[in-house]
Amino acid sequence: QKEVEQNSGPLSVPEGAIASLNCTYSDRVSQSFFWYRQYSGKSPELIMSIYSNGDKEDGRFTAQLNKASQYVSLLIRDSQPSDSATYLCAVNIINDMRFGAGTRLTVKP
């Protein structure tokens, strides 16, 4: 089992819809969780971080964490074509960050 798993997609949603991205992790000692966005040919950039169970909202983005289920998700409300990118889930395990393979999201106008 991979340490961090994501559906590879592609996930396609119409403009204005909610995009839901999911991630599971295997190491119960993980304490910090991140979502990075990566446009094609570019480097990853942090869009959300979450450390405790529950929801964290930042603009159109909501991160959700459930440590008991070892599950973290990202919701993008009112999706825009500019949100089309690969979204990487990352989990901080002791001294290093482990990444999922990423979910490619396409938002169609």
Add this chain to the structure above:
Amino acid sequence: DADVTQTPRNRITKTGKRIMLECSQTKGHDRMYWYRQDPGLGLRLIYYSFDVKDINKGEISDGYSVSRQAQAKFSLSLESAIPNQTALYFCATSDTGSTGELFFGEGSRLTVL
């Protein structure tokens, strides 16, 4: 200018050649990392360093070595490149005491023929 700079940005080389990828940062961070990215596999950690005298192996360190020449500089070497080291390589930094947010360089695309 980018806070985390990688050179070269693109490199094509032949099997058996020695290659060095360099990373420098102006963010003042102590921690530096080298990742490699392959399609369908995400980012995998090669080596990381928490200060100038600290070097640690990541999950895929075989075939690679690193040098932390200064707080701001962290280089990755492939002593004898092989085709399956063809990948996109990212350098990243983070701040000691932070919750782990990584700041990435623009990437170095390496092709080994």
